[in-house]
Amino acid sequence: DSGVTQTPKHLITATGQRVTLRCSPRSGDLSVYWYQQSLDQGLQFLIQYYNGEERAKGNILERFSAQQFPDLHSELNLSSLELGDSALYFCASSSDGQETQYFGPGTRLLVL
Amino acid sequence: GQNIDQPTEMTATEGAIVQINCTYQTSGFNGLFWYQQHAGEAPTFLSYNVLDGLEEKGRFSSFLSRSKGYSYLLLKELQMKDSASYLCAVRHTSNTGKLIFGQGTTLQVKP
Numbered sequence: 001d002s003g004v005t006q007t008p009k010h011l012i013t014a015t016g017q018r019v020t021l022r023c024s025p026r027s028g029d030l031s032v033y034w035y036q037q038s039l040d041q042g043l044q045f046l047i048q049y050y051n052g053e054e055r056a057k058g059n060i061l062e063r064f065s066a067q068q069f070p071d072l073h074s075e076l077n078l079s080s081l082e083l084g085d086s087a088l089y090f091c092a093s094s095s096d097g098q099e100t101q102y103f104g105p106g107t108r109l110l111v112l
Numbered sequence: 113g114q115n116i117d118q119p120t121e122m123t124a125t126e127g128a129i130v131q132i133n134c135t136y137q138t139s140g141f142n143g144l145f146w147y148q149q150h151a152g153e154a155p156t157f158l159s160y161n162v163l164d165g166l167e168e169k170g171r172f173s174s175f176l177s178r179s180k181g182y183s184y185l186l187l188k189e190l191q192m193k194d195s196a197s198y199l200c201a202v203r204h205t206s207n208t209g210k211l212i213f214g215q216g217t218t219l220q221v222k223p
Binding site: 002004031033042043044045048055056058088090094098099100101102103104105106108 | 142145147152153154155156157160199201203207208209210211212213214215216
């Protein structure tokens with residue numbers, strides 16, 4: 001158990017819908033990262049937050065957005081969902097913006 | 113561009129030693145990580161190299177050559193539970209934690 005928690009564990013929804021994935025970092029970690037893992041793409045970096053501020057952005061779609069709250073938990077919002085958005089979404093955290101990242105158990109999203 | 117290459121699959125025998133290679137070509141480099149991932153589970157941290165040389169941690173060792181853009185993960189005394197995917201990841205720059213992952217190497221350990 002890494003100490004990073006993610007909810008929900010599984011999510012099934014329809015195309016065009018919007019969902020919110022939640023992540024709580026390890027105690028004391030200031031930085032949160034979001035990754036997408038699909039079968040054909042491997043782990044893809046989406047976005048990083050550090051102490052509430054956006055620190056780095058990957059190839060995150062405009063339909064996706066994220067934020068980190070004052071209590072350091074983070075949410076990833078996915079809207080206008082498409083079949084291709086079906087994937088495992090992982091959150092990771094680190095003590096600062098550069099140290100080793102520890103991954104949560106992931107949210108498996110299935111878009112039908 | 114960013115390119116990280118690993119073999120797709122490897123097979124090894126219980127009790128043996130296996131070496132998983134990773135080559136990278138990235139626009140920035142600030143360290144290389146190895147993660148283990150069992151199917152459907154979270155990646156778990158194995159090792160980190162930022163300077164050239166070998167880092168040893170129990171049955172696992174990792175090597176880095178920055179001039180060659182090359183790393184390997186060495187697993188000794190293989191156990192059945194080592195059957196998993198092994199992910200090589202490069203930290204892109206010094207001011208963010210962004211990791212660029214390879215596609216992973218699926219290792220099957222046979223009795």
